[in-house]
Amino acid sequence: MTAQIIDGTALSHQIRSQVAREAAALTAQGAQPGLAVILVGEDPASAVYVRNKVKACREHGLHSVLEQYPADMAEADLLARIAALNADPAIHGILVQMPLPKHLDPHKVIEAIATEKDVDGFSVQSAGELMSGLPGLRPATPFGCMKLIESTGVSLKGKHAVVIGRSNTVGKPMALLLLQANATVTICHSGTPDLAVHTRQADIVVAAVGRRNTLTADMVKPGAIVIDVGINRNEQGKLCGDVDFASVKEVAGHLTPVPGGVGPMTIAMLLVNTLEAARAAAAR
Numbered sequence: 001m002t003a004q005i006i007d008g009t010a011l012s013h014q015i016r017s018q019v020a021r022e023a024a025a026l027t028a029q030g031a032q033p034g035l036a037v038i039l040v041g042e043d044p045a046s047a048v049y050v051r052n053k054v055k056a057c058r059e060h061g062l063h064s065v066l067e068q069y070p071a072d073m074a075e076a077d078l079l080a081r082i083a084a085l086n087a088d089p090a091i092h093g094i095l096v097q098m099p100l101p102k103h104l105d106p107h108k109v110i111e112a113i114a115t116e117k118d119v120d121g122f123s124v125q126s127a128g129e130l131m132s133g134l135p136g137l138r139p140a141t142p143f144g145c146m147k148l149i150e151s152t153g154v155s156l157k158g159k160h161a162v163v164i165g166r167s168n169t170v171g172k173p174m175a176l177l178l179l180q181a182n183a184t185v186t187i188c189h190s191g192t193p194d195l196a197v198h199t200r201q202a203d204i205v206v207a208a209v210g211r212r213n214t215l216t217a218d219m220v221k222p223g224a225i226v227i228d229v230g231i232n233r234n235e236q237g238k239l240c241g242d243v244d245f246a247s248v249k250e251v252a253g254h255l256t257p258v259p260g261g262v263g264p265m266t267i268a269m270l271l272v273n274t275l276e277a278a279r280a281a282a283a284r
């Protein structure tokens with residue numbers, strides 16, 4: 001059996017087109033959605049990601065601004081920029097690219113963003129809303145993973161989902177979204193003694209570790225849905241995920257590639273969140 005490859009690029013374009021239509025309607029009402037992206041420091045990978053985010057906004061009729069600051073920017077100056085964007089009526093979403101240079105406290109920075117503009121869904125308030133089943137902005141990566149799973153047409157109800165990784169940005173919110181969709185959820189992490197014992201039971205595996213070949217074919221139940229959140233490089237410098245794609249595709253039922261899986265969906269869901277934030281602002 002060979003897995004169906006889930007095309008994240010194609011799905012992201014469908015979602016982005018929908019966002020563009022709805023953004024145009026808001027713009028016609030004088031409420032064009034706007035995203036501000038802040039990058040501190042010169043990490044080349046981060047620079048590529050933020051440029052792609054801003055470019056995606058421009059291509060789909062959203063207003064966007066990119067603010068780039070030197071790596072030694074003072075925390076007070078960053079907080080002041082966030083305060084100014086909080087007060088800017090043309091901006092509905094604020095994203096501060098992570099990771100931040102060491103001297104900047106990410107928690108303090110995230111909490112400075114107005115809750116209604118927290119399009120990353122990283123704030124304590126947004127996390128609490130997700131935990132409590134309240135409406136709110138959902139973290140883009142796990143939100144995108146849910147859309148990828150939904151695109152298979154397989155119902156999550158009563159299924160066993162295993163999440164590998166417990167980060168605040170992916171693993172934990174992913175587990176909560178799966179739980180909300182009525183899956184039975186297991187969270188595995190670096191302290192799990194035998195990962196394969198859990199993943200072999202799983203109808204859905206979401207791998208969000210940041211280490212190549214974390215999930216191999218022998219660890220996968222035949223027919224399972226496998227979502228690969230990893231972003232790694234192999235010896236040749238080629239982008240690859242946490243899943244051993246070549247072997248797992250012979251066992252899984254559905255599998256996301258890297259690149260072309262979760263990454264493009266993260267950007268699409270960021271646009272969805274910005275649209276949602278703009279819509280909420282227009283209704284106030």
Ligand SMILES: Nc1nc(=O)c2c([nH]1)NC[C@@H]1CN(c3ccc(C(=O)N[C@@H](CCC(=O)O)C(=O)O)cc3)C=[N+]21
Nearest residue numbers: 049095096097098099120259260261262263264266267
């Ligand atoms: N505040 C904040 N919010 C984020 O959402 C955030 C962040 N910080 N820091 C870094 C991570 C990473 N991230 C990605 C987004 C898109 C791709 C993406 O589009 N990847 C393409 C490949 C791009 C390439 O070729 O490098 C793909 O997988 O097909 C990847 C990674 C968002 N992040």
